[in-house]
Amino acid sequence: xxxxxxxxxxxxxxxxEALKCKSCGKIIYPPRAKCIYCGKNDFECYTIPEKGRLIxxxxxxxxxxxxxxxxxxxxxxxxxxxxxxxxxxxxxVDINELKIxxxxxxxFRKVSEDGKSGIIQYAIKFRPIFQNI
Amino acid sequence: MRPIIDVVIxxxxxxxxxxxxxxxxxxxxxxxxxxxIKQELLIYEKxxxxxxxxxxxxxxxxxKNSLKRSKINPNELGAVFVGTETKPYAVKPTGTIVAxxxxxxxxILAADFEFACKAGTECLQCCIxxxxxxxxxxxxxxxxxxxxxxxxxxxxxxxxxxxxxIIVGSKNYEKEPVALLxxxxxxxxxxxxxxxxxxxxxxxxxxxxxxxxxxxRHTISAAKLLMEELGxxxxxxxxxIFHQPNGKFPLKAAKIxxxxxxxxxxxxxxxxxxxxxxGSSMTGFSAILDxxxxxxxxxxxxxxxxxxxxxxxxxxxxxxxxxxxNAPKVMDYIKKKRKIDYAIYCKIRGKI
Numbered sequence: 001x002x003x004x005x006x007x008x009x010x011x012x013x014x015x016x017e018a019l020k021c022k023s024c025g026k027i028i029y030p031p032r033a034k035c036i037y038c039g040k041n042d043f044e045c046y047t048i049p050e051k052g053r054l055i056x057x058x059x060x061x062x063x064x065x066x067x068x069x070x071x072x073x074x075x076x077x078x079x080x081x082x083x084x085x086x087x088x089x090x091x092x093v094d095i096n097e098l099k100i101x102x103x104x105x106x107x108f109r110k111v112s113e114d115g116k117s118g119i120i121q122y123a124i125k126f127r128p129i130f131q132n133i
Numbered sequence: 134m135r136p137i138i139d140v141v142i143x144x145x146x147x148x149x150x151x152x153x154x155x156x157x158x159x160x161x162x163x164x165x166x167x168x169x170i171k172q173e174l175l176i177y178e179k180x181x182x183x184x185x186x187x188x189x190x191x192x193x194x195x196x197k198n199s200l201k202r203s204k205i206n207p208n209e210l211g212a213v214f215v216g217t218e219t220k221p222y223a224v225k226p227t228g229t230i231v232a233x234x235x236x237x238x239x240x241i242l243a244a245d246f247e248f249a250c251k252a253g254t255e256c257l258q259c260c261i262x263x264x265x266x267x268x269x270x271x272x273x274x275x276x277x278x279x280x281x282x283x284x285x286x287x288x289x290x291x292x293x294x295x296x297x298x299i300i301v302g303s304k305n306y307e308k309e310p311v312a313l314l315x316x317x318x319x320x321x322x323x324x325x326x327x328x329x330x331x332x333x334x335x336x337x338x339x340x341x342x343x344x345x346x347x348x349x350r351h352t353i354s355a356a357k358l359l360m361e362e363l364g365x366x367x368x369x370x371x372x373x374i375f376h377q378p379n380g381k382f383p384l385k386a387a388k389i390x391x392x393x394x395x396x397x398x399x400x401x402x403x404x405x406x407x408x409x410x411x412g413s414s415m416t417g418f419s420a421i422l423d424x425x426x427x428x429x430x431x432x433x434x435x436x437x438x439x440x441x442x443x444x445x446x447x448x449x450x451x452x453x454x455x456x457x458x459n460a461p462k463v464m465d466y467i468k469k470k471r472k473i474d475y476a477i478y479c480k481i482r483g484k485i
Contacts, residue, residue: 010233014233014234015233015234015236069184069480069483070184070185089185091183091185092151092183094471107190107194108189108190108193108194108197108234109183109185109186109190110185110186110187110189110190111185120187120189120221120222122189122190122230122234125185130461130465130469131461131465131469
């Protein structure tokens with residue numbers, strides 16, 4: 001990912017900022033220029049909840065370039081109380097303990113590095129819930 | 134040192150990675166005696182940062198936990214300082230990564246501090262100064278490291294990962310103060326006991342020179358100076374925390390100063406997670422805040438090679454009761470662990 005693109009995506013990747021369409025009320029994540037449901041472009045900021053449920057996952061053993069040394073890793077779909085679903089890496093999880101329906105929560109992690117001299121890209125991932133507070 | 138305006142702790146939070154490398158695993162690789170190491174260092178296992186963790190990720194998680202307790206709006210922070218000796222970038226501040234992640238940008242001062250293991254409490258001193266001079270409303274001081282010792286070096290048994298964030302504010306603004314600062318001192322000299330040159334991956338140390346002229350001279354002097362300035366004795370404190378490079382040093386320093394084992398044991402975390410470097414004394418302090426009661430007096434003494442110590446005295450306030458359970462405690466993190474072997478350790482720390 002280019003440096004400008006990473007920088008532009010910081011609010012959505014690092015603070016999980018989505019858009020809520022003022023016209024139809026749907027939540028758009030990742031943010032888009034127009035609402036993907038009604039086509040309007042009048043939004044307010046919406047922060048994705050910290051906790052959700054894992055509703056599907058894949059264990060990646062044959063990764064794309066740049067992720068070769070991180071296998072096996074898990075990519076999942078998380079559903080939130082309001083019905084919103086997003087995809088994310090699931091971290092700090094023993095792959096033998098993965099379960100559909102398990103509670104997960106946000107955690108700030110490193111996603112990739114552009115080599116030894118490039119930038120480090122951070123984003124929110126999800127992990128099994130640490131503690132119910 | 135005392136600020137012009139009374140400074141209080143508004144919130145605190147720690148983060149310790151889930152992975153643990155037992156002393157037995159390191160001893161198995163290098164053919165040493167795990168029992169001997171445990172006896173010498175009083176360390177049983179160390180926390181290890183995951184493959185997707187570094188000082189920035191640890192600092193952000195600790196910062197978020199401190200905000201959950203403080204309950205302030207991140208925009209009220211006037212400074213975010215990260216003390217570490219394992220910055221993800223040689224040039225580019227970790228402080229801006231943290232400030233952005235917690236939603237505290239852009240009207241904020243952000244920087245990284247380095248003073249070996251006392252960089253975190255340096256951040257605390259500076260936040261106290263900024264709040265105490267009314268330049269900012271709240272300041273966040275973070276001490277965090279993903280410490281590593283060279284393979285087969287004694288530090289490989291002890292160098293752990295983790296960190297703590299402390300939010301300080303003015304007593305005039307903070308409605309639920311956690312602890313009131315009574316005073317602090319800093320005591321530094323040019324003592325080359327431990328160092329890391331540019332482009333080197335692992336630190337070097339001067340073996341036994343790290344003891345008397347370095348750790349003990351500075352921690353004991355700083356603690357004595359502070360108690361003299363405040364007119365206090367060891368028996369006036371309910372708890373005391375000293376930097377924990379291993380288990381023996383802090384216990385010996387406490388004994389020399391006249392503190393009992395009971396005063397130091399609640400913040401004594403090194404046997405279970407190792408030396409968190411810049412996060413060490415601050416995470417011990419965090420463990421004390423997790424259990425302290427209003428009226429308790431706490432002594433915090435850091436140590437950083439090179440060398441120096443910061444010492445602080447705090448008196449716990451009523452706000453600690455309502456804020457304590459809003460974030461995971463240090464013991465929660467210590468208990469939630471997954472043991473790894475040396476091969477996985479090498480993989481997740483990029484050694485292979």
